[in-house]
Amino acid sequence: MSLPSTSISTSLSTPALPPLSLYVHIPWCVQKCPYCDFNSHALKGGIPETEYVAHLLDDLTADLQYVQGRRISTIFFGGGTPSLLSEQAMATLLKGIEERVPFADDIEITLEANPGTLETNKFEGFAKAGVNRISIGVQSFELEKLVQLGRIHNSEEALKAAGFAHDSVSTFNLDLMHGLPNQSLEQALADVKQAIALNPFHISWYQLTIEPNTLFHSKPPVLPEDDTLWDIQQHGHELLTEAGYEQYEISAYSKPDHQCRHNLNYWKFGDYLGIGCGAHGKITVQTDGVESTQAAPQISAQIKVIRTEKVKHPKGYMDFTKPYTYKSWRVEADDLPFEYFMNRLRLKSAFSMEEFEQRTGLPKATQLATLNKAIELGLLEETDSDCYKTTTKGLRYYNNLVDLFL
Numbered sequence: 001m002s003l004p005s006t007s008i009s010t011s012l013s014t015p016a017l018p019p020l021s022l023y024v025h026i027p028w029c030v031q032k033c034p035y036c037d038f039n040s041h042a043l044k045g046g047i048p049e050t051e052y053v054a055h056l057l058d059d060l061t062a063d064l065q066y067v068q069g070r071r072i073s074t075i076f077f078g079g080g081t082p083s084l085l086s087e088q089a090m091a092t093l094l095k096g097i098e099e100r101v102p103f104a105d106d107i108e109i110t111l112e113a114n115p116g117t118l119e120t121n122k123f124e125g126f127a128k129a130g131v132n133r134i135s136i137g138v139q140s141f142e143l144e145k146l147v148q149l150g151r152i153h154n155s156e157e158a159l160k161a162a163g164f165a166h167d168s169v170s171t172f173n174l175d176l177m178h179g180l181p182n183q184s185l186e187q188a189l190a191d192v193k194q195a196i197a198l199n200p201f202h203i204s205w206y207q208l209t210i211e212p213n214t215l216f217h218s219k220p221p222v223l224p225e226d227d228t229l230w231d232i233q234q235h236g237h238e239l240l241t242e243a244g245y246e247q248y249e250i251s252a253y254s255k256p257d258h259q260c261r262h263n264l265n266y267w268k269f270g271d272y273l274g275i276g277c278g279a280h281g282k283i284t285v286q287t288d289g290v291e292s293t294q295a296a297p298q299i300s301a302q303i304k305v306i307r308t309e310k311v312k313h314p315k316g317y318m319d320f321t322k323p324y325t326y327k328s329w330r331v332e333a334d335d336l337p338f339e340y341f342m343n344r345l346r347l348k349s350a351f352s353m354e355e356f357e358q359r360t361g362l363p364k365a366t367q368l369a370t371l372n373k374a375i376e377l378g379l380l381e382e383t384d385s386d387c388y389k390t391t392t393k394g395l396r397y398y399n400n401l402v403d404l405f406l
Helices: 049-062 087-100 123-129 143-148 155-168 185-197 226-242 261-267 333-344 353-360 364-376 392-396 398-403
Strands: 020-026 072-079 103-113 133-139 171-178 202-207 246-249 252-254 271-276 280-286 303-310 325-330 380-384 387-390
Touching: 020 049, 020 261, 049 087, 049 271, 072 087, 072 261, 087 103, 087 123, 103 261, 123 155, 133 155, 155 171, 171 185, 171 226, 185 202, 185 226, 202 226, 226 246, 261 271, 261 333, 271 303, 333 353, 333 364, 333 398, 353 364, 364 380, 392 398
Parallel strands: 020 072, 020 271, 072 103, 103 133, 133 171, 171 202
Antiparallel strands: 202 252, 246 252, 271 280, 280 303, 303 325, 380 387
16 A cells, blocks of 8 residues: 655654663673674673672763653663673662662563573572563574684583573573574574573574674674575574464564563664663653754754763773763754664564654654655555554565665
């Protein structure tokens, strides 16, 4: 169905603020993986956790202006390897966060963890501190692949970690990669079958990509051919679906009611504070005024979207003489459609143009021509009045779909 031609209306109601999440970055790892382009640093001695926790809480205090009366709905501890923190440090940190910003009654608190036994025996302590969701970075159950990926655990430790998580928290996720160096279809599906057998509530299943500024970029491994990658995705999807996992995002599958709410807030263009080394944040601020953009001349600017980035290196971050924020900037109105759709179109669920207006402050009519084009190409479909969803073809050619909104 094609959308009708519509004149642009610049009349908008004042948007409500989106839900608020918190991302906490722990920058240390035992060693740097060759595919990782995250802000992580190999350990050279112990973690200065007491000092770092104090800085995290001061960082949050400096960002309290962005809370604007909201409760925190989700917290995500990422890295690096957050599970290298002690249970005591986690308890102190969560208590300090709640003293500064109230928690929602049903808050989701996720901790990323490596399957090494040094960390998995701390799961119960993390749960007592308040963590209720653990995401275990398994990546593969095959030792050869784990060595190639620079992982420090083996398959036995991965199996034990899943068991500890099952007994400790209400929800746990297994992080699994495919398209690994020289990986065959049979090897990739064996990983999927093993993950399913562990009965996690959620499986993140994503393809290895070679990113700039990584060891794999400077010394590229031999990756599977495109035809093999397509077969892996097709057969793996069938296995996960048959096992009761629903694909709700390009790389995410879950049992009913166990979607990752923190990531959903990202993909729905919600707000999040980012604290810790190199952490990013995205905040909506209500405002007044009239401005002109290429997308919508003379729109009423009801909101502005602010992005923040913190100092990357631990040494610079933990310098009391300098601010934690490296830079902050307003997202220009002409860039907001791309930023919204780049996130929202990853989801299989339908979105409404009312949500687009609420999240961007822009009139929906500014996007009608692009939505028409996406529908004509079979990348989007209209599900209801002013509601659309990404098609199966759109998920497969996600980059082409998103490029339409540049």
